Amino acid sequence: MLAYLARRLLQSVLVLLGVSVIVFGLLHLTGDPTRLLLPLEAREEDVRQLRALLGLDDPLWLQYVRFLSHAVHADFGLSFKHQVPALGLILSTLPATLELTAAGLALALLVAVPVGILAALRRNSLLDAVCSVGVLVGQAMPVYWLGLLLIMVFAVGLGWFPAAGRDGLRSLVLPATALGAFSMARLARLARSGMLEVLAQDYVRTARSAGVRAFVVTYKYALKNAAIPLVTVIGLEFGILLGGAVITETIFAWPGVGRLAVDAIFSRDYPLVQAIVAVLATLFVVINLAVDLLYTYLDPRIVYVRRAR
Amino acid sequence: MTDAATLATALPVRSRARRRVSFRAVFGITVLLAMGGAALLAPQLAPWDPARQMLLKRLRPPAWEARGLREHPLGTDHLGRDILSRILYGGRISLAVSLSSVALAATLGVTLGLCAGFFGGRADAIIMRVVDVFLAIPYILLAMGVVFALGPSLLNVILVMGATRWVQFARIVRADVLSIREREFVVGARARGNRALRLLVRHVLPNALTPIIVVATLELAFMIIYESALSFLGLGVQPPTPTWGWMLADGRNYIATAWWLATFPGLAIMLTVLAVNLLGDWLRDRLDPRLTV
Numbered sequence: 006m007l008a009y010l011a012r013r014l015l016q017s018v019l020v021l022l023g024v025s026v027i028v029f030g031l032l033h034l035t036g037d038p039t040r041l042l043l044p045l046e047a048r049e050e051d052v053r054q055l056r057a058l059l060g061l062d063d064p065l066w067l068q069y070v071r072f073l074s075h076a077v078h079a080d081f082g083l084s085f086k087h088q089v090p091a092l093g094l095i096l097s098t099l100p101a102t103l104e105l106t107a108a109g110l111a112l113a114l115l116v117a118v119p120v121g122i123l124a125a126l127r128r129n130s131l132l133d134a135v136c137s138v139g140v141l142v143g144q145a146m147p148v149y150w151l152g153l154l155l156i157m158v159f160a161v162g163l164g165w166f167p168a169a170g171r172d173g174l175r176s177l178v179l180p181a182t183a184l185g186a187f188s189m190a191r192l193a194r195l196a197r198s199g200m201l202e203v204l205a206q207d208y209v210r211t212a213r214s215a216g217v218r219a220f221v222v223t224y225k226y227a228l229k230n231a232a233i234p235l236v237t238v239i240g241l242e243f244g245i246l247l248g249g250a251v252i253t254e255t256i257f258a259w260p261g262v263g264r265l266a267v268d269a270i271f272s273r274d275y276p277l278v279q280a281i282v283a284v285l286a287t288l289f290v291v292i293n294l295a296v297d298l299l300y301t302y303l304d305p306r307i308v309y310v311r312r313a314r
Numbered sequence: 315m316t317d318a319a320t321l322a323t324a325l326p327v328r329s330r331a332r333r334r335v336s337f338r339a340v341f342g343i344t345v346l347l348a349m350g351g352a353a354l355l356a357p358q359l360a361p362w363d364p365a366r367q368m369l370l371k372r373l374r375p376p377a378w379e380a381r382g383l384r385e386h387p388l389g390t391d392h393l394g395r396d397i398l399s400r401i402l403y404g405g406r407i408s409l410a411v412s413l414s415s416v417a418l419a420a421t422l423g424v425t426l427g428l429c430a431g432f433f434g435g436r437a438d439a440i441i442m443r444v445v446d447v448f449l450a451i452p453y454i455l456l457a458m459g460v461v462f463a464l465g466p467s468l469l470n471v472i473l474v475m476g477a478t479r480w481v482q483f484a485r486i487v488r489a490d491v492l493s494i495r496e497r498e499f500v501v502g503a504r505a506r507g508n509r510a511l512r513l514l515v516r517h518v519l520p521n522a523l524t525p526i527i528v529v530a531t532l533e534l535a536f537m538i539i540y541e542s543a544l545s546f547l548g549l550g551v552q553p554p555t556p557t558w559g560w561m562l563a564d565g566r567n568y569i570a571t572a573w574w575l576a577t578f579p580g581l582a583i584m585l586t587v588l589a590v591n592l593l594g595d596w597l598r599d600r601l602d603p604r605l606t607v
Contacts, residue, residue: 016446023447027456034463145588147539149546149562150580153569157577161570241449248452252543256566267547270458278459286450293450 013297017290022073024286028279029072033065081280086272091280095262099284101171102261105253106246108177109185110239117189118235121196125204126223136193143190148249152183152256169258180257184249188242195238199231206230233300240296244289336600342593349586353405360399361385365554368394373572389574391564397574400556401582407557408583411472411550412537418476419537420530423483428514428522430484431491442488445481453478454543461549468551475540479533486529490522497521524601531594535587542583558583 039055056062060071075081081091124136159179160168167176203209204227212222251263258264262281269277352359372394375382382389388397430441457474464470494500500517508516544550545559553560558579565576 016443019443020446020450023443024450027447027451031456031459031463034460141588141591142584145535145584145591147542147580147583147587149543149559150576150583153562153566153576153580157569157573244449244452248454251452251454251458252547255547266455267458270455270462271548273462278455282451282455282459285452285455289450289452 009301010298013294017294020290021287024283024290025073025076026069028282028286029069031282032275032279076283081283082276084269084274084277086269086274086277091277092284094265094277095280095284098260098262098265101259102247102250102254102263105177105180105184105259105261106243106250108181109246109249110188110243112181113185113188113192113242117192118196121193122200122228122231124193125197125200128201136197140190140194143186143193146186148183148187149252149256151186152180152253155179155183156256171260180253180259183256184246184253187249188246192235192238192242195235196231199234200227203227203231237296237300240293243292247285247289336596338592338596342589342591342596345585345589346593349405349582349589350409352402353409356399356402356406360396360402361387362396362399364395364400364403364556366395370394373568375572376574388578389572391561391575392568392572397561397578400561401558401579404556404558404561404579405582405586407468407551407555408538408541408559408586411468411475411541412534414472415475415479415537415541416530416534418472419480419533420483420526422476423480424487424519424526426480427484427487428491428518431488432495432510432514432518438488441484445484448478448481454540457540457544458547458549461544466549466552471541471544471550475537475544479537479540482529482533483526486525487522490525491518494518494521528594528598528601531590531597535590535594538583538587538590
């Protein structure tokens with residue numbers, strides 16, 4: 006177990022190093038940022054001075070090492086546009102994004118798990134059919150379109166919820182629904198197939214034939230085991246939701262990291278873009294590490310399976 | 315004669331089981347053919363030039379509504395452009411870009427997955443860590459950053475979409491190759507002194523094709539959504555070329571007054587994605603039920 010933990014930690018560090026290379030490369034793709042920083046009428050000499058000041062004349066590897074050592078100390082430099090530390094900006098918008106993502110995921114789980122399980126228990130019933138259609142439609146609906154439709158119907162048409170902004174629980178409903186719909190569909194499908202698989206297992210049949218009550222078989226034996234694949238995908242799902250939050254936040258004018266990122270990209274605020282990508286990737290790696298460890302705890306067989314591969 | 319008789323009685327049972335038409339396949343293929351045909355034949359089918367602005371007929375609702383015009387079945391947008399024609403033309407870009415980027419992602423991913431699975435050891439470790447890196451980075455932000463930096467041309471959009479979505483292919487191919495390379499025919503071919511490249515192309519790759527096809531179909535659905543998301547955010551293929559994502563972005567400003575602007579292009583995206591997904595599901599169940607993608 007300890008060896009596994011050490012190996013996973015080392016892997017995570019390597020992944021974050023890789024992320025730093027890509028994030029660093031992103032800035033260099035754009036060429037010289039000095040022109041963006043200085044006013045149009047800046048003299049050639051000023052440009053040269055700023056280049057030297059920013060260390061852009063140094064060899065690339067040295068710039069990367071400098072970038073990395075700053076990043077390790079959680080320093081991503083000043084945002085070009087706002088002239089404050091990029092990390093501070095992110096940390097001030099991160100709670101809004103986490104709130105939206107968590108609400109989306111919670112909503113998805115709350116709907117998907119019971120629906121998926123019921124669909125599996127009543128296989129080929131009307132409920133199962135409705136569930137399958139819902140899953141298909143949910144997976145085919147782009148988040149930006151669903152968001153617009155929700156605004157059209159529930160904000161403009163019925164006036165039940167606000168169309169934009171972050172102001173209390175009511176304003177969370179529409180964006181969380183738009184964001185969570187795709188995950189809801191995926192998770193419902195997974196819950197259904199997981200449950201079907203477990204229900205076909207020998208121990209379930211044995212328990213049934215031994216006269217254990219159906220309720221106990223379903224909720225005590227089957228459900229616990231069907232939950233394991235769900236736990237693993239939640240980490241990945243969280244990453245997908247963080248990506249989806251970029252678009253959801255744009256549509257609903259939700260003041261989170263996603264909107265900050267879109268804004269930063271369009272104003273060529275590359276330190277801020279770098280910092281956002283780095284922070285979100287780190288978040289993703291940490292959450293997946295936690296999920297993996299939780300998973301091995303839930304199902305001790307996993308470590309050996311992974312080693313065997 | 316007896317043989318023929320047994321055959322005759324035996325056949326119907328088997329063929330009935332085989333010929334049972336799958337709703338998913340029929341629906342998926344029909345919608346896809348219709349969408350693909352509409353996109354290919356857009357110049358012949360579209361009633362109007364998709365870029366033609368008719369300012370006197372701005373924001374007209376679909377034909378069946380009170381202010382609708384018969385010559386614009388799905389209405390007009392804020393510049394008086396015909397929505398139906400724009401959807402038809404938009405499909406060309408959406409489908410062409412998505413297909414090309416799936417092809418690119420598959421080429422990248424399959425090559426890397428083959429190498430990782432076949433050579434193992436250090437190559438495997440490095441490639442799989444790169445896969446992890448790409449999984450960790452929010453691809454939509456990466457794509458937006460790169461497209462914005464390089465300029466949103468058709469080629470750049472395809473390159474970026476392909477380069478950020480090869481991971482699925484690499485993972486599935488690697489897993490498959492790990493088991494294929496131990497099979498007798500590969501071991502035998504190796505023992506006969508075939509070189510690695512020949513082994514890979516002649517013996518390993520053909521046996522890994524099934525999951526590749528399935529993943530490619532499901533990824534196509536994803537790419538359609540991905541492409542219109544980039545367009546929606548203003549970083550797709552640039553106007554005046556109509557794309558579904560752009561039309562949605564345009565319609566966003568009119569959701570309070572003109573619902574048809576955002577509804578129809580979204581419907582086009584959803585139908586296409588739904589059809590591709592159904593086809594992918596069906597292919598997976600049919601070809602390789604073990605796959606869990």
